[in-house]
Ligand SMILES: Nc1ccn([C@@H]2O[C@H](COP(=O)(O)O)[C@@H](O)[C@H]2O)c(=O)n1
């Protein structure tokens with residue numbers, strides 16, 4: 001495509017992590033007091049992982065497993081917000097600017113509403129974009145499925161990006 005003004009792309013991201021004992025619950029870069037936390041190689045921040053996959057997908061740059069392999073010790077216990085900063089830089093280096101991100105966390109517990117604004121702020125700061133370009137929502141699954149049984153938490157994200165002028 002030659003006209004950069006029209007080169008708008010969308011991406012989708014989805015991630016799931018298991019809830020387990022003796023782990024911190026970190027969502028959107030916020031540590032949330034809860035009896036269980038998400039298991040993973042990194043801090044298992046399922047929301048940030050979905051956001052990164054949406055951004056990488058929009059730019060056709062692969063996925064988080066490609067950029068941050070879980071076989072690499074470097075990412076053991078990694079702060080996913082740091083990984084998101086890296087993804088933001090990668091997109092910038094490929095000439096993209098983020099237009100907006102929308103996302104939803106599916107968690108039966110705990111109540112996430114009090115933390116949503118801080119999650120939005122963490123994501124927008126990591127990407128160096130205005131907070132009003134970032135939306136985070138939460139839903140229960142009405143006790144249905146693995147999220148509803150509190151066995152895990154999932155997150156989905158979509159984004160749009162454009163070639164910077
Ligand atoms: N873990 C959660 C899940 C939901 N919320 C908020 O509650 C509202 C109602 O949830 P439903 O699943 O019944 O639609 C939802 O819109 C969220 O604002 C929450 O805070 N934490």
Ligand SMILES: C[C@@]1(CO)OP(=O)(O)OP(=O)(O)OC[C@H]1O
Pocket residue numbers: 015016039040041042043044045049064065066068069070071075076078
């Ligand atoms: C984030 C990475 C980093 O090694 O590890 P995990 O926390 O296991 O998360 P996952 O969503 O399975 O993605 C794979 C990895 O990129």
